[in-house]
Amino acid sequence: MIFIVQQKESYIDRKVISIGVVRELTGLSDRQIRYYEERKLVFPERSKGGNRKYSFSDVKALVEIADKIEDGVQTHEIRQEKLKENRKIEQEKMRKKMLQGQLNAHFGLRN
Amino acid sequence: MIFIVQQKESYIDRKVISIGVVRELTGLSDRQIRYYEERKLVFPERSKGGNRKYSFSDVKALVEIADKIEDGVQTHEIRQEKLKENRKIEQEKMRKKMLQGQLNAHFGLRN
DNA sequence: CGTGTAAGGAATTCTGACACG
DNA sequence: CGTGTAAGGAATTCTGACACG
Structure with missing residues (x-):
């Protein structure tokens, strides 16, 4: 018998993390994080006031992006x-x- | 045959959400959110600058707390x-x- | 191309207190 | 008891630009 477990995972994609926390989570600089957005590699949402909000998925993606850039991509x-x-x-x-x-x-x- | 699926769920307990987002997620006021902390019902972490950081678990707990209070508890x-x-x-x-x-x-x- | 930085301003959050009840 | 609010200040984030290479 096989159980297929479907993951809700409603958290990983919620855009709730501000750039300061992303900085700490990734070890990247604000400049890098914003630049990768400028290059259309990540797509944070914005608060009413205009502040960027990232998801855990974004955090993961950012690290991968930084790794590739470090490899010369x-x-x-x-x-x-x-x-x-x-x-x-x-x-x-x-x-x-x-x-x-x-x-x-x-x-x-x-x- | 039984598969026991162990959940990592490393996201739900990460304290990364600022009070403004918690406000939107819960519909509660800052005052309420801070008061429930004062009464030792939630335990946000702090950024270096002193800003509160909540987890998704905290968000869930806050809603439950507010519900109970509304019920007179x-x-x-x-x-x-x-x-x-x-x-x-x-x-x-x-x-x-x-x-x-x-x-x-x-x-x-x-x- | 990718990143650092100083600049000025705006959004966000903090604390302690007074108020109502 | 639980919550609203005005007050003043501090932490956080924003944008556009100059710099290096």
């Missing part, structure tokens, strides 16, 4: 990589969705 | 409840630990 290359990954993920989703559709057509299942 | 009663709960949890842990110790003594198992 340029920001636009990193962005391209991400786009490629996302496209792949989207394709995979679409593939599953279509398969589901076919199954439904044949067997009349509802999800 | 007083803060010191809520604190007593928590202490009782914690004691129960500690006992349970201790019980398991002792059971484990007995098993080890009998069968020479290491964990």
Whole structure:
């Protein structure tokens, strides 16, 4: 018997962390963190007053970005990589969705 | 066959959220949030500059506290409840630990 | 290209107190 | 008891720019 455990994980993507905490969590400078945003590698939300709010996912991504840059990868290359990954993920989703559709057509299942 | 899935959940207890975000997340006023701390119902950490930092657990707890107060429960009663709960949890842990110790003594198992 | 820095201003948070009840 | 509020100050964050390379 197999149990598939679906993770809620509603926390990891909540944009609630200010840049100062991100600085401490990542060890990066404000300048770096803001620059990676400028290069469209992270997308913090903003408070009403305009202050950046990051998620734990963002924190993780920032560290990975910094690692790549340290390895000599340029920001636009990193962005391209991400786009490629996302496209792949989207394709995979679409593939599953279509398969589901076919199954439904044949067997009349509802999800 | 049984799979026991151990949750890392390293996010839920990280004290990274400033009081402004907590205010939005809970719908409570700063005054209420700080007062519940004064009554030792939540325990935010502090930034170097002295600013409060809360976890998602704290956010959840704050909502529950506010609900109870709205039901007429007083803060010191809520604190007593928590202490009782914690004691129960500690006992349970201790019980398991002792059971484990007995098993080890009998069968020479290491964990 | 990626990052440091000084500059001036705005948003955020802090504490202690008075008020009501 | 639990919460609102005005007060003054301190910590935090923002943007745009200059600098180096």
